[in-house]
Amino acid sequence: MKAHKIFAAVYAAGLAAFTGYLALDTFVLKTVYQTDATQMNMTMFAEDSSTAAESSTAEESSRAARDSQSESGAAGSGSKVSRHSRSNSRSSSIQTQPQTDSEAGTSAESTAESALGSYKDDHIAITVTEQRIADTTVYVADVRLSSAQYLKTAFANDTFGRHITAATSEIAAAHQAILAINGDYYGAQESGCVIRNGIVYRDSANGKDLLCICADGSMKIVNSDDYTADELVEQGVWQAFCFGPALIENGSISVSVNDEVGRAMADNPRTAIGIIDDLHYVMLVADGRTDESTGLSLYEMASFMQQLGVKTAYNLDGGGSSTMYFQGEVINNPTANGNRIQERGVSDIVYIG
Numbered sequence: 001m002k003a004h005k006i007f008a009a010v011y012a013a014g015l016a017a018f019t020g021y022l023a024l025d026t027f028v029l030k031t032v033y034q035t036d037a038t039q040m041n042m043t044m045f046a047e048d049s050s051t052a053a054e055s056s057t058a059e060e061s062s063r064a065a066r067d068s069q070s071e072s073g074a075a076g077s078g079s080k081v082s083r084h085s086r087s088n089s090r091s092s093s094i095q096t097q098p099q100t101d102s103e104a105g106t107s108a109e110s111t112a113e114s115a116l117g118s119y120k121d122d123h124i125a126i127t128v129t130e131q132r133i134a135d136t137t138v139y140v141a142d143v144r145l146s147s148a149q150y151l152k153t154a155f156a157n158d159t160f161g162r163h164i165t166a167a168t169s170e171i172a173a174a175h176q177a178i179l180a181i182n183g184d185y186y187g188a189q190e191s192g193c194v195i196r197n198g199i200v201y202r203d204s205a206n207g208k209d210l211l212c213i214c215a216d217g218s219m220k221i222v223n224s225d226d227y228t229a230d231e232l233v234e235q236g237v238w239q240a241f242c243f244g245p246a247l248i249e250n251g252s253i254s255v256s257v258n259d260e261v262g263r264a265m266a267d268n269p270r271t272a273i274g275i276i277d278d279l280h281y282v283m284l285v286a287d288g289r290t291d292e293s294t295g296l297s298l299y300e301m302a303s304f305m306q307q308l309g310v311k312t313a314y315n316l317d318g319g320g321s322s323t324m325y326f327q328g329e330v331i332n333n334p335t336a337n338g339n340r341i342q343e344r345g346v347s348d349i350v351y352i353g
Contacts, residue, residue, distance in 0.1 A: 034201065037160040041198025044215035044238060045149050113140070116331060119178050124150055124352055126179050128326050133286070134300050136267075136293040139324045139332050140308070141179055141283040143352055148217040148238055148279065153183060153196040155348050160194070160201045162187045165345030168323040169330050177351035180325040181271050181283050184243035185317040187347030192242030193229050196348070203229035209244040211314040212237045217279040219312045221246040239350070241316065247272060247302035248313035255298045267295035269322035269335060273350065274305050274313030282310055283350070285324040285332050289339045320344035325351075 113129040116139070120126070123146040131138050145151060154175045156166035164187055172180035186194045186202070193210055194202035210224040215238045222232075224242060232240060246254045260266060269288035275281050284305060288295025296304075298315060305313045320336035321344055336344035 034160040036158055037155050037196075037199075037201065038158050039197065039199050040149075040152070041233070041238075042149065044198050044236060045147060117326060119327065123147065124178065126326075126352060128179070128324075128331065133304050134294070134296060136296050137287045137333070138296070138304065139285045139287075141181075141324065141326070143179065143281040143283060145217070145279045145281070145352070148213065148215055150352055151213060151239070151281065151350070152177075152353060153239055153348060153350050155196070156187075156346065162190070165347055167343040168321075168334075168346055168349050169325050169343060171346075171349045172325045172351055173328070175349075175351060175353060177325065177349070177353045178327060179283065179353075180323075180349045180351035181273070181285055182317055182321045182323050182346045183348035183350050184241040185321055185347045186242060189242070193224050193232070193240050194242065195229055195232060195237055195240035198233060198238050200229040200233060206242060208242060209246040209314070211239075211241040211244070211246070211273070213239040219275040219281075219314075221249055221312060221314060241314065243315065243317050245298070245315055246313070247298065247315055248274060248306055248310055251306070251311045253299070253302045253306055255302050257297070257299045259298050266297045268297075268318050269293075269320070270296050270298075270301050270318040271316040271322045271324075272301055272305060272313055273316060274308075274310035276309045276311065282308055282313075283324070285322050286318075287333045287335075288319075288322070289335045290333060290341070293333070316350070317346065321346050325349075 113131045116128040116130055118125075118127045125144040127142045129140050129142075131140060143151075152175070154171050154177075156164050156171055158174075168180055168182045186192060189206070191204040191206040192202065192208065193205060194200075198215070205224040207223070207225050209221050212220050212222060212232060214220070214236045216236060227235075229240070245259065248254060267288060270284070270286040272284045273281065274284070282305065284301070286296045286301065287293035301315070302313060320334065322332070323330060323334045323343055323346075324332045330343065333341050334343045336342050
């Protein structure tokens with residue numbers, strides 16, 4: 001009997017200690033590695049006379065244009081914003097060519113696409129459309145850039161560390177983003193390479209697919225065990241994401257019908273990014289977990305992106321994180337807290353601006 005009492009006391013003490021640790025780790029001990037994490041390694045673009053030499057002037061010009069085109073304020077955390085079309089344009093030096101049939105994303109499973117809005121300036125051209133795929137509403141942002149320096153990332157509260165979060169719309173508004181999607185939620189993981197805007201924040205391999213977006217505008221997927229973060233930066237990697245998996249490589253789908261992320265359900269809200277051609281990207285967010293949208297499997301999302309002409313595609317954090325922000329509004333229906341229509345805090349965003 002005495003032994004049982006000792007075991008029970010030890011077990012209770014251990015459980016209390018473990019619970020306390022989890023509570024501290026989750027809610028109190030925000031393991032902050034770097035505050036004011038807003039640096040950008042613009043030396044990566046030194047050979048591009050149209051970018052690095054003019055980066056400061058271009059940034060000021062783009063911000064002025066966005067300020068004049070955007071409505072006051074962005075959607076706050078936990079709010080749903082009405083969506084409507086906008087079209088803003090100035091003279092552009094971006095080469096915009098007619099879409100091929102594959103780029104148009106025609107599919108027997110999809111209905112006719114609906115235009116939600118567009119943006120164009122000297123360096124950025126964006127068109128956002130809404131489509132229906134597999135009983136799910138999908139938001140597709142077609143992005144053409146003059147340089148990869150306009151494909152940026154940002155952290156919640158401009159701080160790199162675990163358990164530091166903010167709504168995608170809040171981070172996007174703080175950085176005057178034209179377009180933004182949630183990132184890979186690096187802060188929920190203790191490992192995985194994190195390179196943002198050419199700066200190394202975490203050099204820790206996790207054996208997973210690592211998406212690399214390079215300063216020359218190209219996109220590649222590597223095994224995170226094969227390179228250090230510093231080696232990747234030396235190779236010109238501008239952004240690196242560690243969520244995964246890869247969806248398309250060399251134009252071929254790289255996930256199977258049964259592939260899934262961890263213990264997630266087959267159909268989910270999804271966020272993905274891909275490349276069609278030089279400096280021609282696609283950002284995709286799919287609704288899910290609602291009566292109107294069931295969500296997509298990884299294979300369904302990969303198949304759809306392949307139909308858009310995407311050559312390389314990568315899965316970012318999905319579920320309640322999946323959010324697309326465009327010109328001051330959240331345009332999809334993010335689900336969080338019991339699948340209510342509202343944003344969930346995330347660690348980071350990918351944005352155009």
